[in-house]
Amino acid sequence: MTSANKSCKRVLSGMRPTGKLHLGNYVGALDNWVRMQDEYQCFFEVADWHALTTDYADTSRVKQNSIEVALDWLAAGLDPEKSVIFIQSHVPAHAELHLLFSMITPLGWLERVPTYKEQRENIQDKDLGTYGFLGYPVLQAADILVYKGDVVPVGEDQVAHVELTREIARRFNGFYGTVFPEPQSLLTIAPKLPGTDGRKMSKSYGNTILLTDSEPVVRQKLKTMVTDPARVRRSDPGNPDVCPVGDLHKIFSSKETMAKVYEGCRSASIGCIECKGWAADSLVQLLIPMQERRKKFEDNPRLAWDILEAGSQRARKTAAATMADARAAMGMSLAYDEPKQNGGK
Numbered sequence: 628m629t630s631a632n633k634s635c636k637r638v639l640s641g642m643r644p645t646g647k648l649h650l651g652n653y654v655g656a657l658d659n660w661v662r663m664q665d666e667y668q669c670f671f672e673v674a675d676w677h678a679l680t681t682d683y684a685d686t687s688r689v690k691q692n693s694i695e696v697a698l699d700w701l702a703a704g705l706d707p708e709k710s711v712i713f714i715q716s717h718v719p720a721h722a723e724l725h726l727l728f729s730m731i732t733p734l735g736w737l738e739r740v741p742t743y744k745e746q747r748e749n750i751q752d753k754d755l756g757t758y759g760f761l762g763y764p765v766l767q768a769a770d771i772l773v774y775k776g777d778v779v780p781v782g783e784d785q786v787a788h789v790e791l792t793r794e795i796a797r798r799f800n801g802f803y804g805t806v807f808p809e810p811q812s813l814l815t816i817a818p819k820l821p822g823t824d825g826r827k828m829s830k831s832y833g834n835t836i837l838l839t840d841s842e843p844v845v846r847q848k849l850k851t852m853v854t855d856p857a858r859v860r861r862s863d864p865g866n867p868d869v870c871p872v873g874d875l876h877k878i879f880s881s882k883e884t885m886a887k888v889y890e891g892c893r894s895a896s897i898g899c900i901e902c903k904g905w906a907a908d909s910l911v912q913l914l915i916p917m918q919e920r921r922k923k924f925e926d927n928p929r930l931a932w933d934i935l936e937a938g939s940q941r942a943r944k945t946a947a948a949t950m951a952d953a954r955a956a957m958g959m960s961l962a963y964d965e966p967k968q969n970g971g972k
């Protein structure tokens with residue numbers, strides 16, 4: 628599809644810069660973004676201010692991590708010719724709109740957000756008792772609405788945040804006049820992607836395969852991956868449907884390989900080592916082209932920064948137009964107004 632055929636609908640999505648991305652990030656979001664950029668006007672933000680909501684004391688790696696994330700995006704196929712790729716903190720309008728929204732957002736709305744309650748209960752090693760953490764869904768609303776975003780690709784756990792964004796847009800429009808659209812969630816149905824220990828792939832479990840892992844590292848990680856627990860001996864038949872390696876095959880391997888896995892595992896005619904080797908082949912086939920693209924940017928580090936800065940400039944322009952609309956609706960434009968005459972006479 629050419630850019631002329633793109634829908635005029637705007638998409639906003641982003642990721643916190645917490646380091647190099649893994650296959651879970653790819654399957655859960657990035658792969659979908661790469662496809663979306665041919666269909667929509669996409670804005671992809673490196674959400675560096677969001678990284679501060681839980682880790683505010685040590686900011687020493689935020690900037691470097693932002694570049695790492697952008698490198699992974701570019702490597703995976705995000706294209707600055709098709710999408711606006713930028714750093715959130717380089718567009719100060721996000722902060723201004725966040726402030727305006729924070730004035731009109733009732734506290735109860737934020738306290739009821741399911742992820743807020745859940746994270747306050749479960750995360751013990753971080754200080755989540757800050758204003759910034761409670762208010763991060765308001766910042767997300769500003770991230771989306773400062774571009775008048777129509778569509779937000781999300782996982783199931785983020786649907787409530789988009790709903791809150793819609794409520795904030797509605798409340799603003801109700802007070803001051805219609806400025807903002809009410810964006811729609813576009814649910815990303817991500818397949819189950821297990822990490823090397825069989826649990827969901829997640830940085831916090833230390834079970835990830837990174838998009839930057841070299842072929843030997845991928846093969847080594849696969850070797851240690853857990854398998855169908857019923858398959859104790861080589862001669863025991865197994866079941867790929869209850870095996871984390873089987874889940875990897877389902878996502879990344881060809882139909883032919885899948886057929887060999889099902890047949891060989893159930894009849895015990897293949898061993899797990901052989902099967903894991905095939906899974907590693909499929910992963911390496913996906914990762915090598917990405918790593919080659921990444922190398923182009925690593926060899927010329929200024930290039931990625933220039934892409935981010937050019938994207939931020941485009942983002943600032945769009946955001947400035949929205950802020951002018953918001954200020955005007957509130958009767959707080961930056962323009963000089965003639966003093967009103969008494970009684971208009």
Ligand code: SF4
Nearest residue numbers: 865870872892899902
């Ligand atoms: S053969 Fe493959 S699918 Fe079957 S248990 Fe071993 S690793 Fe899992």
